Amino acid sequence: MYKNLFSVAMLTLLSRATGFVRDVMLAAVLGAGLNADAFVVAFRLPNHFRAIFGEGAFNAAYVPCYSQILSKHGPEAGRQFASQIFTLLLASQIVLLALAFLFMPQLIDLLAPGFRADPQKFALAITLTRITFPYLLFITLVTLQSGTLNALEHFNAAAFAPVLLNVVMILFLAVAFLFPSAGVAAAVGVTVSGVAQFLVTFWALHRIGLHERLVRDVWNADVKHFFVVLGPAVIGAAGVQLALFADTIIGSMLPTGGVSSIYYADRIYQLPIGVVGIAAGTVLLPEMSRRLAAGDEAGAYYAQNRTLALSAAIAAPCFVAFIMIPEIIMRGVFMHGAFTEHDALAAAAVLTAYGFGMIPIVLIRGAVASFQSVGDTRTPMLISLFAVGVNVALKVLLFRSFGAVGLAAATATGAWINLLLLMGLGSQRGLMRLDWVFGKSAAATSVASFALALFALAATWPVAEFCARLPRFQTEAELVLLLVSGAIVYGVVLGAGLFATGVQLRRKGGVIASQRRNNPELL
Numbered sequence: 001m002y003k004n005l006f007s008v009a010m011l012t013l014l015s016r017a018t019g020f021v022r023d024v025m026l027a028a029v030l031g032a033g034l035n036a037d038a039f040v041v042a043f044r045l046p047n048h049f050r051a052i053f054g055e056g057a058f059n060a061a062y063v064p065c066y067s068q069i070l071s072k073h074g075p076e077a078g079r080q081f082a083s084q085i086f087t088l089l090l091a092s093q094i095v096l097l098a099l100a101f102l103f104m105p106q107l108i109d110l111l112a113p114g115f116r117a118d119p120q121k122f123a124l125a126i127t128l129t130r131i132t133f134p135y136l137l138f139i140t141l142v143t144l145q146s147g148t149l150n151a152l153e154h155f156n157a158a159a160f161a162p163v164l165l166n167v168v169m170i171l172f173l174a175v176a177f178l179f180p181s182a183g184v185a186a187a188v189g190v191t192v193s194g195v196a197q198f199l200v201t202f203w204a205l206h207r208i209g210l211h212e213r214l215v216r217d218v219w220n221a222d223v224k225h226f227f228v229v230l231g232p233a234v235i236g237a238a239g240v241q242l243a244l245f246a247d248t249i250i251g252s253m254l255p256t257g258g259v260s261s262i263y264y265a266d267r268i269y270q271l272p273i274g275v276v277g278i279a280a281g282t283v284l285l286p287e288m289s290r291r292l293a294a295g296d297e298a299g300a301y302y303a304q305n306r307t308l309a310l311s312a313a314i315a316a317p318c319f320v321a322f323i324m325i326p327e328i329i330m331r332g333v334f335m336h337g338a339f340t341e342h343d344a345l346a347a348a349a350v351l352t353a354y355g356f357g358m359i360p361i362v363l364i365r366g367a368v369a370s371f372q373s374v375g376d377t378r379t380p381m382l383i384s385l386f387a388v389g390v391n392v393a394l395k396v397l398l399f400r401s402f403g404a405v406g407l408a409a410a411t412a413t414g415a416w417i418n419l420l421l422l423m424g425l426g427s428q429r430g431l432m433r434l435d436w437v438f439g440k441s442a443a444a445t446s447v448a449s450f451a452l453a454l455f456a457l458a459a460t461w462p463v464a465e466f467c468a469r470l471p472r473f474q475t476e477a478e479l480v481l482l483l484v485s486g487a488i489v490y491g492v493v494l495g496a497g498l499f500a501t502g503v504q505l506r507r508k509g510g511v512i513a514s515q516r517r518n519n520p521e522l523l
Contacts, residue, residue, distance in 0.1 A: 011156060011159035011160050011163070014160075014163055015159075015160075015162040015163045015165075015166065016270075016271045018163050018166035018167055018170070019162075019165075019166045019267065019271075020267075020271070020333070021166065021170060022166040022169050022170050022173070023264065023267045023333075023334070024333060024334060024336065025170060025173045025174075026039075026173065026186065027264060027334040027336065027337070027338070027339040027343075028334075028336045028337030028338060028339060029173060029176060029182040029337065029338065030182055030183065030186075030260075030338065031260075031337070031338025031339050031340070031343065033256055033260070033338070034118070034120065034121050034124070034256055035124070035181065035182065035183045036183075036259075036260040036263070037115075037121060037125075037252075037256060037258075037259040037260055038115075038121050038124040038125040038128055038183060039128055039183045039186055039187065040259050040260060040262075040263040041108070041111070041112045041115070041125050041128075041129065041248060041252070041259065042125060042128030042129040042131070042132045042183075042187055043132060043186075043187075043190060044248055044263075045107070045111060045129055045132070045133070045248075046129075046132050046133050046135050046136035046139075046190075058140075058143050058144065058147060058230070061226055061229040061230035061377060062085065062144070062147040062226065062230075063147050063150060063151050064229075064372065064373065064375055065081070065222065065225065065226045065229065066078055066081060066082065066147065066148060066151045067151050069081050069222060070151065070152075075210060078148075078151075078210070079210050079212070080215070081222050081223070081226075082144065082148050082210070082212050083212040083213045083214070083215045084215055084217070084218045084219075084220070084222075084223050085144060085212075085223065085226065086141065086144055086212035086213075086214070087212075087214050087215050087218050088218055088223075089140055089141060089144055090137075090141065090214075093136065093137040093140050093141075094137065096136070096137075097133060097134060097136070097137055100129075100130075100133050101130060101133070104126050104129055104130055104133075105126055107129070108122060108125050108126055108129065111248055111249055111252075112125060112248055112249065112252035113249060113252060113253070114249075114251075114252030114253035114254070115252050118256070121256075124183065127184070128183055128184065128187045131184065131187035131188055131190075131191060132187045132190045132191060133191075134191045134194065135190050135191045135193070135194040136194075137194070138191075138194030138195055138197065138198045139194050139197060139198075141198055142158075142161055142194075142197045142198050142201050144212070145158070145198075145201035145202060145204070145205055145211075145212070146158035146161065146201055148205060148210065148212075149201065149204055149205065152208070152210070154204060154208070156204075157200055157201055157203075157204030158201060158204075160200065161197040161200050161201055162197070164193050164196040164197050164200065165190070165193040165194075165197065166193075167193075168189050168192050168193035168196055169186055169189035169190060169193060170189075171189065172185045172186060172188055172189030172192070173185055173186055173189065229375060229377055230377075232377040232378040232381040246391075246392045246395050246396075246407075247262060247395070247407050247411070250395055250396070250399045250407060251404065251407060253399075254399070254403055254404060258403060258404045260343070260347075261343070261346040261347045261349075261350050261404045262350055262404050262407060262408065264330070264334055264339075264343075264347040265330070265347045265348070265350035265351040265354055265404075265408065266350075266354065268322075268329060268330070268333065268351055269322065269351060269354040269355070269358070271318070272314065272315050272318040272358065272362065273315075273358075273361055273362055300373065301432070301433045301435075302435075304366060304369065304370065304432065305433075305434060305435050305437065305438045306437075307366050308363055308366045308367075308434075308438060309437065309438050309441035309442065309445075311362050311363055311366060312359060312362070312363060312441070312442060312445050313441060313444075313445045313494060314362075315358055315359055315362040315363075316359065316445050316446075316448070316449045316490075317448075317449065317452055317486065317487065317490045318355075318358055319355055319356075319358040319359055319449070320449050320452045320453050320456065320486075320490075321355075321456070321483070321486070322351050322352060322354065322355025322358060323352060323355045323356070323453075324453055324456035324457065324460075325456055325460060325479075325482060326348035326349070326351040326352045326355070327344065327345060327348040328460070328475070328478055328479050328482060329348070329351065329479060330344040330345070330347045330348040330351065331344045331348075331475045331479075332475045332476050332478060332479030332480075333479070334347070335475060346404070349404075349405045350404045350405055350407075350408045351408075352405075353405045353406075353408035353409040353411075353412060354408045354411065354412060355412075356409070356412040357411055357412025357413070357414075357415040357416065360412075360415040360416045360418065360419035360420075361415045361419075363419055364415065364418055364419050364422065367419060367422040367423055367426060367432065368380045368422060370422070370426040370431040370432040371422075371426065371431060374431065376431075379425060380422065383418060383421045383422055383425070384418060386417070386421070387414045387415070387417040387418035387421070388414060390413065390414055390417055391410050391411060391413065391414030391417075392410075394406075394409070394410035394413055394414070395407050395410040398410055437503050440498075440501040440502075440503045441498065441503055443497070443501070444494055444497030444498050444500075444501060444503065445494060445497075447493060447494075447497050448490050448493040448494035448497060449490070451489060451490070451493040452486055452489055452490045452493070455485070455486055455489045456482065456486060459482060459485065459486075460482065463478055463481050463482055463485075464478055466481075467481065
């Protein structure tokens with residue numbers, strides 16, 4: 001499992017790295033004004049729908065169903081099931097795309113009502129969203145194929161596909177002068193990237209002879225069971241997306257630049273979430289599903305504990321950085337071209353608020369796997385809806401006084417509520433069992449994080465003074481020096497803490513050597 005986790009994490013890191021380059025180019029070309037606000041909405045809308053009907057809900061229902069069919073009836077039965085779902089998804093997405101094209105002004109009115117006050121921004125948002133919306137069709141099919149590949153333990157193609165979104169957008173931004181505007185170039189790049197991602201996952205399945213086909217017989221007991229499981233998962237995913245929709249809706253009512261500030265802060269914030277949280281959830285769900293199906297409860301919970309410990313250890317320094325040096329991060333990353341010092345400071349304030357939700361959001365995917373691995377999508381749905389209700393209520397209360405920062409703070413609060421309820425109910429029902437090694441790892445991670453915060457407090461001024469003497473790239477050098485030296489401090493303290501408590505998270509002879517034999521008891 002750890003080999004797969006590392007592989008997915010590395011490819012996801014590549015995706016986030018290329019996404020970083022993409023966002024730097026977007027900031028330099030579009031800045032944080034009218035054009036950027038319109039593109040952000042055009043980019044977010046198909047992604048909101050994808051997250052509701054695609055990857056989150058779909059994987060939660062599809063991977064366990066496909067795994068069961070595969071283990072009981074073999075690859076050909078699995079292929080038939082995947083083909084049935086593929087046919088239904090394709091038909092539904094074509095209908096949704098047609099409706100979106102016809103009623104795009106009404107959709108923008110509904111999801112970005114503040115844009116109506118600025119006719120130019122409203123018209124541009126309609127144009128760009130019509131260009132980006134076909135991306136949803138292709139990426140939904142990619143989600144299906146990725147689920148099949150993950151269930152078959154072929155993780156690389158599915159993890160690599162998102163890299164193409166960034167690479168294609170970078171290419172289109174590089175030739176933006178050929179388009180009416182940079183926003184149009186970026187929007188076309190989004191849709192073309194959807195086609196490229198589909199081709200990659202389709203070819204990966206074709207190579208192993210399990211690619212989907214269009215079929216006429218699309219309904220049987222297996223498909224019916226899938227939709228029974230999918231329903232609660234969709235509602236749960238929709239709940240999370242409602243919070244993001246609220247960001248878009250309320251953000252559109254902020255002064256020009258508010259939506260962009262949220263977007264740029266979110267791009268930095270999503271880097272560790274994508275590398276750690278999504279990679280952990282992608283690998284852990286099929287791992288726990290397989291072990292529980294084979295009757296290996298101890299192995300399933302053991303894998304979960306190691307994944308949660310590793311996720312927290314990697315995410316913690318990001319949390320510290322977002323709290324301690326947000327202005328340096330935003331200046332060093334985005335302050336080029338049309339992106340100004342004022343834009344950087346506004347986005348930094350949002351990043352700080354988001355930072356307080358870093359740890360729970362990274363751990364949620366691992367906690368949800370407790371329920372999804374046994375086919376329970378209803379409980380995470382109810383928890384998600386409750387957390388989202390609190391989240392949206394706080395957004396409404398905070399946005400007038402705190403603007404974009406209030407929206408981010410509400411998101412962080414909702415994430416903590418979601419995680420704590422998942423862990424509480426999971427432990428109560430025996431679906432989650434935190435062992436002593438997880439506790440020791442969490443303690444070592446906390447000590448290392450405190451040491452990193454003290455280092456940031458002490459080192460920020462001397463590093464800034466040193467970099468101010470450089471002829472060029474002062475902000476970039478300041479950021480790199482702080483990140484590299486901070487990573488060393490954190491790594492040394494964390495390693496010492498893990499060594500002192502006798503915790504190891506690596507494999508030895510096929511068994512994870514984390515003092516399991518010496519600590520068999522559970523918390």
